[in-house]
Structures are given as structure tokens and as C-alpha cells.
Amino acid sequence: MRQGFLSRVGTSLAPWALPVLLVVAWEIACNAGIVSQRVLPAPSQVAAAFWAAIWDGTLFEHVGISAQRALQGLMIGGGAGFFLGVLCGVLRPAEVLIDSSLQMLRNVPHLAMIPLVIIWFGIDEEAKVFLVAIGVMFPMYLNTYHGIRTVDKGLIEMAKVYGLGPFALFRRVILPGAMSSVMVGLRYALGIMWLTLIVAETISASSGIGYMTMNAREFLQTDVVVLGILIYALLGKLADVLTRALERRLLSWHPAYQVKGRTA
């Protein structure tokens, strides 16, 4: 019993051993002066910067504005990509009209448009939201479209034989059939969303986490810079956890997502 308990605790803690060891080594190296503060601040300094930013409220302000840009861009671009994917997946004429153009546009790296976007929108909010929207649109479009085109034709035929109208067919057969692919698109989109935002905020912004870190760089506040990087990582992880939860909910019928028990 005792040994079983110990080994259980051991296995659940094991994955954390290496990171903790690294942080400790990092702290020691900084305090011993092996690593200069200008290169890398000690973890304790990052933690202090974290507290300071929380207490003077700047952290929430920057995180809030970044999250807002991210979500706006995701809504607009993801929504457009999903809509176009559904349209092209369901309607043959729309596919002929739109798909090849989108496939061409897809090859333009959206970050290459930054200079143009700055000319169009200046460094206002629109510029960042626009870049994020463009970035997330393509993975959403491609995966939605692919998901819908690969829905089992047999199921569609069955649904027609059993008298489902176009709307019911879409809602009960096509959309659920495409859903796992749509979720893959969403995961990709989230990754691109953060990446785009980091780049856009770093290049030109007067608020947001990217601005916070770039501003800190000017004053050589490496602790704030590292804090900014960590916040990005945390936000990315948070988005991932939320999508996983959404996935488990939407795909609860899928054998791969059934934790235990067999009933709905």
C-alpha cells in the first residue's frame, strides 16, 4: 500500500521534476553571477516584476487589450473562414467561384502584409485585428471545407432516403460530420492568432503585451520582457485547454473522446 502510494505520487510529480530543476539552476546561476542580469533575469526577479505589474494594474490592462484583439480577430477571421468553408463545401457553384482564389491567397504569408496593413490602417487597433483575422481565416476555411467534403457520402444518402430536408441534413449530418475537422482548424487558428498578435504588437503598438515587452526592452528591463513571453505562453496554453474542453463537448459521441461509460 505504502509503496503503491509513494510510487503513484512519484509518477504524477515526475514530469515536473525537470522544469523545477531548471528553474532552480537558473536562479542559482543568476545569483552566483554566472549569468548576467542583462542577458537573463533570475526567476525571482521575474516573479517580482509579475507582482509589480499586477499591483499597478498595467498587466491586466495589457493582457486585456491583447486578448480583445485576439478574440476580435478570431471571431471575424474564423467566422469568415468557417462561413466560406461551409459555403464552398455545400454549394458547388460557390466552390467553383471562391475556392481557387482562396487557395491562391493562402500562399501569401499574412505577416508579409504588415507594411501594407500599416499603410492602410496605421498602427491602430484595426491593423492588428485585421492581421489576426487574415491569419486565422485560412486554417478555418481549409479545415471546414475539407471536413464537409469528406463527410461520409453514405450517411448523406441515407439521410436523403429517410426524408431529411436540406436544413436538417446540414444540421444533423453534414455539420457534425465535419466537426472534428473544424476543431482541428480552430486549434491551428489559435496558434496563428497568438503568433500574429505577438508580431503585430511587437512591431507597432501602444498597448498590449507585445508593447509592454518592447517598451521594457528599451529600458533593459529583462525581467518584464521574460514576463511578457511567459504571459504569451500562458495565454496560448489557456486557449488550448479551452478548445480541448470544447472538443470534448462537441465530439462527445466520438469513441476517442469517450472517457468512460457508454451512455450519452
Place this chain on the structure above:
Amino acid sequence: MTLLPLSKPQGDDTATTMTETTDEPRRGGIGLPLRLDSVTRSFGSLKVLKGVTLDIPRGQFVAIVGRSGGGKTTILRLVAGLDLPTSGSVVIGGEVVCGLQPSVRLLFQDARLLPWQTVIGNVGVARGKDWKETARAALEDVGLAGRENDWPAVLSGGQRQRVALARALVSRPGVLLLDEPFGALDALTRLEMHKLTERLWQENRFTTILITHDVAEAVALADRVLVLREGHIALDIPIDLPRPRREHIDPKSAEIKARILKEV
């Protein structure tokens, strides 16, 4: 419910061989008579059906056997209105088929259940009025009471086909088409499904066409066996053995089987 005038519908071929007129009340709708008038169907240069003429009185249980690739599924698709003949016509209940038929239900070899709908959601896939009650009753009828909320993924092959049968039954079809629905089942499950199909047919009296590559299955279930060969009906043979049939008891069945096998 009163007995329906099934045995001698006016103007129809009265040579039905339904031997059992059970005295239990029949709940079902009414089977529809079915006629194929020199039906041909070609795919490009491939002539799959080369003039099939066939008269099936209401309520008859017909089995079609033939080599794989011989056009059996094509016939069912024409009857269901999923496909149109190159020439000739399919007439169900006096009306020429020119699209999907609400009175015709089709059972596929793979059950074609929606994986993202529970068992009851699959049975009531068309979501008619009071669909839950109807679906529950149908599930009880096929021996799956209590499995309403399971996902299709946890069912066995036989159970999946039972769900598909229940789904076909809820709309009280006039014609039931079975496209090798038991081909993938093990021998014991197949026997169970034979019994179930026969009982449901006797209770509901829908006109039935069963496609099968198993001659024994055809002889065990059907009133009449057709052999489809090279695009024609090569043999049309009545099976007037008493029901329920026990193949090993009746020596006549072996003789019929031999005749059919010779023609396939």
C-alpha cells in the same frame, strides 16, 4: 386495428404465397405493389440492367440473388428513387418513381447510423411528430429496449442493423428494401436477424425486396426468389414452403436451392 385487406387486393396479382395469416392484429401500414417496366440502366458504356420487367404484388417478400457487380444494388437504388432508369419505368403503388420515395425505406449493408446521434436519435432521424415515442416503440419491436441513449459505436454489428431496421420501421414503409444487410454478420446473429425480419414483415406486411448473395437466406425468407444475371432476370421461382421455415427439415428447400445455384 382491423385487419387490412392484404390477401386479395383488387387488380393485383393474387399469386401471393403468404402462407401464414396469423390471427394476431396487424399494426402495420399497407404494402405497396411494385412494377418494373423494361428497366435499363447504363453507366457510360456499361449496360448494367438490360431490360428488367418485374411485377411484385403488395406485401410480397422477394429475394434477389446474383453475382456481385450484377446490378442488384442498382435495382434497389432505382426503386428507392436514388437513381433514375436509363429507359423504362419503376412504378410504386400506381405512381411512376421520379425521385425519392417517402413510402420506400432502404437498409444498407453497413447500417449507416449517424455516429453523433444516440440510438434513439438515429431511429427518429427524420424527427417527425412524437418521434421519441415512435422511436422507442420501434426499438422495443426490434429487441433493443433500454439502449435508447447508447452511442452507435458501442453496439455490435447485429445491434446496429436492428437499429437500422427500427429506423426503417418508424415511418411505416410501404416498401422495404434490404441490400445485403446481414452479409457482414456472424451465422448465429444472422439467424436471429432472419427471424426478426420475418416477424416484422409478417406484422407490418410491407412489400420487401431482399438482396443477398446467400441462397439459403433467400430460400429461408422469401416468397419468391429472382436470379439476376447479365442484366436480366434469369430465374423467377416461387418458394411455397410453410413458415416458419426450418431448412434442414424440408427436403424441398434443398432442391430449390440447387435450382437457384445452377442459374446464378
